[in-house]
Amino acid sequence: MNLNIGHRAICIACLLLAAGFATAQTPQETYKPVAGQPGKDVVWIPTPDATLEQMLNMAKVTPDDYVIDLGSGDGRMVIAAAKRGARAHGVEFNPDLVALSQRAAAAAGVADKATFSQGDMFEADISKATVMPLFLLPNHLSRLAPRFLQLKPGARVVSNTYEIGGGWEPDETVRTTPCNSWCIAVLYVIPARAAGSWQLADGEWLHLEQYYQKLQGTFQIGDIAVPITDGSLRGHDIRFSVNQVRYSGRIDGDVMVGVAEGRIKRDWRAARASDGANE
Ligand SMILES: C[S@@+](CC[C@H](N)C(=O)[O-])C[C@H]1O[C@@H](n2cnc3c(N)ncnc32)[C@H](O)[C@@H]1O
Structure with a gap:
């Protein structure tokens, strides 16, 4: 092979160019977002x-x-x-x-x-x-x-x-x-769905209205209905009070089970009888 100086220089330039192409980053790979740049519905600002x-x-x-x-x-x-x-x-x-x-x-x-x-x-x-x-x-x-x-x-x-x-x-x-x-x-x-009427095992009823994770309603025994207080949900977990008795439990679908603590402590269980409107 007999390359003159001119040819050699061109070949070296070609090799350097090829090496450059092999390691060059595409524009996408060097992309750097700028805080405040527009987005479709909201700008990009990173959470600290x-x-x-x-x-x-x-x-x-x-x-x-x-x-x-x-x-x-x-x-x-x-x-x-x-x-x-x-x-x-x-x-x-x-x-x-x-x-x-x-x-x-x-x-x-x-x-x-x-x-x-x-x-x-x-x-x-x-x-x-x-x-x-x-x-x-x-x-x-x-x-x-x-x-x-x-x-x-x-x-x-x-x-x-x-x-x-x-x-x-x-x-x-x-x-x-x-x-x-x-x-x-x-x-x-996200709260469980609690709104509606629930029947407790011994004939008691719980009627609940739900506002996201807040609950209002009544606890009914026979003809007597007592408002519940401090009614709340955290996921599946439900809490409310009736007079001085604190009810806590867990809702799984159409059943809830828990503990009632007043002067005595007892287990309770309720089954959904009807749906109510959420929120
Ligand atoms: C305030 S930034 C939050 C970025 C990220 N979640 C964080 O906490 O660092 C909002 C992001 O939503 C994107 N965005 C705006 N509208 C959008 C849409 N309709 N669908 C998907 N992404 C969208 C923007 O491009 C931007 O990256």
Whole structure:
């Protein structure tokens, strides 16, 4: 082979170019989102790490959970949940953020548990979620509220800063410290369906009206109906008082069982006789 100087220079340039092509990053791989950049329905602002950990703590995320973040941004919430052993999925409209999240999940070693899809959060199937950590605006949360209420009792929706509203009060609100902005975590536990009339084993009746996790109603013995007080639900768990007797128990479908504690302590059990209107 007899290459002159000119040919050699061209070949070296070709090799350097080829090497460059092999290691160059595509524009998508160097994509860096900017806080405040527009999104379909809401801008991208990342949840600060302290608030994010607070939200996952309040939701008590475990490996048994299936976590869904709607508007998952750069994937940090989903990846943090996966690091706690949960299966987690993010739905994000911006395809660059989806790709960024997938790369971040792989870099964190949780790509098997943390998955992402490009799509509209209002069309996503959330029916299997047990935890939903969200950073959305109040009008999005209230639009999604009817679907939150279809989740299994005990599922947790935990929101960065904003409340769902519409009369649904949070179960818990915590301000994270130290923290500069977006520091409030707001927890909602999906309540069991309790509204309606329940018959207790010994002929007593419980008539309940339900406002999300708050309960009102009467406890009826024969013709006498006594209002219940302090009626509340936390997931499956129900509590109320009748005079000085404190009832606590658990609702499983159309049955609830528990303990009544007054001057004496006794077990109680009730079966749903009719449905009432929720909320
Ligand atoms: C405030 S950021 C929250 C990001 C992330 N959840 C977090 O807590 O760090 C909202 C995200 O929702 C995305 N988004 C806006 N409208 C959307 C829609 N209709 N469907 C899916 N994602 C959407 C935006 O692109 C943005 O990444």
